Amino acid sequence: MVWPAGEVAFVTGAASGIGLGIARALVAAGASVALADIDGKRLAEIARELTEAGGSVAAIELDVSDAAQWEAAADRAEAALGPVSLLFGNAGVSGGGRIEDTTLDVWRWVQKINIEAQFIGVATFLPRFKARGGRAHILNTASMAGLVPMVTQGAYVASKFASVGFSMVLRDELEGTGIGVSVLCPGTVATRLGVTAPEAEAKLLGADLDVSIVERNSALLATGADPDQVGKQVLDAVRDGQFLIITHREWAPLVERVHAEQSRAFTEFEGRHGVDATAQMLASGIHIDQA
Numbered sequence: 557m558v559w560p561a562g563e564v565a566f567v568t569g570a571a572s573g574i575g576l577g578i579a580r581a582l583v584a585a586g587a588s589v590a591l592a593d594i595d596g597k598r599l600a601e602i603a604r605e606l607t608e609a610g611g612s613v614a615a616i617e618l619d620v621s622d623a624a625q626w627e628a629a630a631d632r633a634e635a636a637l638g639p640v641s642l643l644f645g646n647a648g649v650s651g652g653g654r655i656e657d658t659t660l661d662v663w664r665w666v667q668k669i670n671i672e673a674q675f676i677g678v679a680t681f682l683p684r685f686k687a688r689g690g691r692a693h694i695l696n697t698a699s700m701a702g703l704v705p706m707v708t709q710g711a712y713v714a715s716k717f718a719s720v721g722f723s724m725v726l727r728d729e730l731e732g733t734g735i736g737v738s739v740l741c742p743g744t745v746a747t748r749l750g751v752t753a754p755e756a757e758a759k760l761l762g763a764d765l766d767v768s769i770v771e772r773n774s775a776l777l778a779t780g781a782d783p784d785q786v787g788k789q790v791l792d793a794v795r796d797g798q799f800l801i802i803t804h805r806e807w808a809p810l811v812e813r814v815h816a817e818q819s820r821a822f823t824e825f826e827g828r829h830g831v832d833a834t835a836q837m838l839a840s841g842i843h844i845d846q847a
């Protein structure tokens with residue numbers, strides 16, 4: 557059997573888009589999948605579809621932003637399918653628009669779903685992975701918005717940069733444990749994000765849905781990659797232990813512009829604070845918390 561056949565995965569945001577693509581790829585590879593999502597109705601439909609296709613799945617209704625729901629959700633998944641060894645922290649929303657137009661409630665809502673929930677997922681499952689031993693893997697879905705700034709997406713960009721940083725530290729901290737870490741940074745993917753996020757944001761604000769935003773975002777996303785193909789790419793990358801997973805080459809010049817600005821900033825100033833020992837320690841491979 558080729559890993560992860562016979563393993564159990566827990567996928568958040570599994571009722572749609574990239575999460576569903578990942579779930580389909582896992583089922584095709586012979587893994588069991590706990591499908592976790594806030595949308596119970598779609599979850600039931602997806603669970604039926606995957607079961608009819610011969611998959612072993614469980615529908616787990618979960619609001620990832622509610623820390624109090626996670627342990628019970630993990631218990632339900634493991635009672636139904638067995639011990640989980642793959643965690644996909646994938647659920648996400650965008651919202652808020654330009655920073656000056658973003659309310660604190662919307663800002664916090666985006667951070668809670670996009671990054672805090674990835675931390676809670678790890679806090680829930682990592683002790684289980686360690687207690688059981690053996691190969692395990694954690695993947696967080698970030699975005700190109702985790703590598704490149706995008707105007708009108710301030711709350712989203714902040715959450716996705718955080719997801720990339722969180723995943724980098726987690727990778728370093730778990731090195732040599734048999735628990736791999738990946739971060740997925742997709743470009744445009746043809747999902748329902750242009751509908752699910754504005755609908756949820758309108759509900760949060762008690763406001764009417766802005767149909768023009770839904771139409772504009774959905775038209776843009778419709779030009780994107782097939783989420784099932786992204787799911788297959790993700791599974792191949794996880795199998796290979798790849799850390800940073802990129803879906804679209806077209807973003808490279810933009811990422812390079814960010815890096816070039818950072819590199820320039822190191823040469824275009826006068827060093828006046830002496831030697832920074834922390835940087836020297838990191839450069840020589842000594843982990844900072846062992847110093």
Ligand SMILES: NC(=O)c1ccc[n+]([C@@H]2O[C@H](COP(=O)([O-])OP(=O)(O)OC[C@H]3O[C@@H](n4cnc5c(N)ncnc54)[C@H](O)[C@@H]3O)[C@@H](O)[C@H]2O)c1
Pocket residue numbers: 568569570571572573574575592593594595618619620621646647648649650669697698699700741742743744745746747748749750752753777780
């Ligand atoms: N579609 C893209 O172009 C794109 C690009 C880069 C990154 N992403 C990221 O991919 C991930 C998946 O998004 P998608 O594009 O597949 O969108 P999608 O809307 O099709 O799927 C997201 C799923 O997450 C669920 N969800 C939302 N809030 C939740 C919550 N609080 N608890 C549990 N589930 C919740 C939704 O119900 C939905 O089923 C997100 O993190 C998103 O930021 C998407």
